[in-house]
Amino acid sequence: MNHKSCGDRAGEGFRPSFTLLAEDEATSARRGKLSLFHGEVNTPAFMPVGTYGTVKAMTPEEVEGLGAEIILGNTYHLYLRPGHELIRDMGGLHEFMNWRRPILTDSGGYQVFSLNELRKITEEGVTFQSHLDGSRHMLTPERVVEIEEALGSDVMMVLDECPPHPSSREYLERSLALTNRWALRSLDARRRPELALFAILQGGMDPELRARAASELCGQPFDGFAIGGLSVGEGQELMLKTLEATTPHMPRSRPRYLMGVGTPSDIVEAVARGVDMFDCVLPTRNARNGMFFTSKGKIAIKLARFERDELPPDEGCGCYTCRNYSRAYIRHLFRTREILASRLITGHNLYYYQSLMKRIRAALEAGTFPAFLNDFRAGQEVLQ
Ligand SMILES: [Zn+2]
Structure with missing residues (x-):
């Protein structure tokens, strides 16, 4: 195979970019092209989920043949098993799983919060017990970027806290402030600028907090911005309302990724509200x-x-x-x-x-x- 491997020197000069090709006049929908280390992704795009480094039941060739230009891997799961160092030593996640196109890795924050009851959040990061063997681990924003760079992910997601729905305004506000501080630390931790780094906008269903998330993060040099904390049981109507309170505050020139969404109807409606990327x-x-x-x-x-x-x-x-x-x-x-x-x-x-x-x-x-x-x-x- 002639794909670029993790340590490819060709990566030294490459920088991820996003080109807007068309914008709908009646809605906020956009047609774009995302240029990543392992190739181009046409947007709006749907990313099949390959949590453990495999899209379940399909070979990579089949996934590509079905039209996917990018897939998802999960940092939390791959960190625990088989371990990012093993994957790095095997040539990176692309080489390991035989997928030559781009990969986006979820930071693992969502899994830490959803799979671990004994987690503890501090300013430094989050401590948790493995759901596999009970061993204790700590993920910090810096550690997550280090793991994602070892995997060789084309799009790395920052560590964030995904607050449960519903949460009190006080909790959401505190959580958002921490998530935003973590995002800035992730930027500082990046060592491989050829790999894109996306921030995650949180803020629950509160329009004011969503606008705050955008105003605090969207001026920073992230390659793209995700909208997190949606599709958590709030229903489609409230999800779309929250989107409408978020995307207008996001820069036109960067890709927008709605995490973990959704049904065909959710996707079409979110595209109309200005979203470019999806996974579910x-x-x-x-x-x-x-x-x-x-x-x-x-x-x-x-x-x-x-x-x-x-x-x-x-x-x-x-x-x-x-x-x-x-x-x-x-x-x-x-x-x-x-x-x-x-x-x-x-x-x-x-x-x-x-x-x-x-x-x-x-x-x-x-x-x-x-x-x-x-x-x-x-x-x-x-x-x-
Ligand atoms: Zn069919």
Whole structure:
């Protein structure tokens, strides 16, 4: 393979950049191109989640073939197992997992807060016990950047605190101030400027705190800005309202990443509000639970009504699964717990998400995004 490896000297002069190619006049939607160390990413983009250095059930070649230009890895999980030093010694995460395009790594903050009850947050960082063996660890903003640089991540996320929803205003304010101080420390800790570093805007559902997060961080030399702390059970309406209170305060010239979101409808609505990048476990996790995302809504393949259904999972879909297999056969595979069921459904779901992003980008290029948005919303209403 001819991809750049972790210690490639070609990286010395490279700097990540973002180019805005088109902006919709009626909404805040944008079409852009993100240039990263391991290649270009067309935005709006959906990033399949590969927490442990694998998009579950798919080979890297298959993920690329489905249209993904960037995938996600998780710093917390890879740090605990197999360890970032091992991955660095194996040539970096790209080499280790045989993925040649860009990788974004989540900082692990979210996992520390969601998987560890015994965590302790101080100004210095967060101390926690491994959910694997109970061993004690400390992650600081500096340590997280060091781990992400060892992995060779194209987009490194800063360590942040993701407050639970709902939280009191006092808690949110204190937490935001700490998250912002940690973000500035992360900038200072960076040693590899060829790898992008994104800050994370927090502030709960409070519009004033969201604006404060943007005003304190968006003037800093981060390569992009993420919106964190959404899709935490607040519901789509409040999530979109919070987005509307956030994106107008973010710089036009930098990519905007909405973390952990979401359903096809969440993505389309967030694009209309100015978001460029997304990641979510839904298409892959739900696939393993037998759920197809289709142009006509969600399908639970286990239902008895598909027992003798000769149709493909999503009529009109051009993916490998839909071109070759019936609902009845995949239902049979799922009921007999065959591995192939996970592979076929994951393949379709990722294809569906990537083709949705392609249609969004094409509409933005053609100047027809408002019509696309109306059609999409109308199609969703029929389903629900
Ligand atoms: Zn399909």
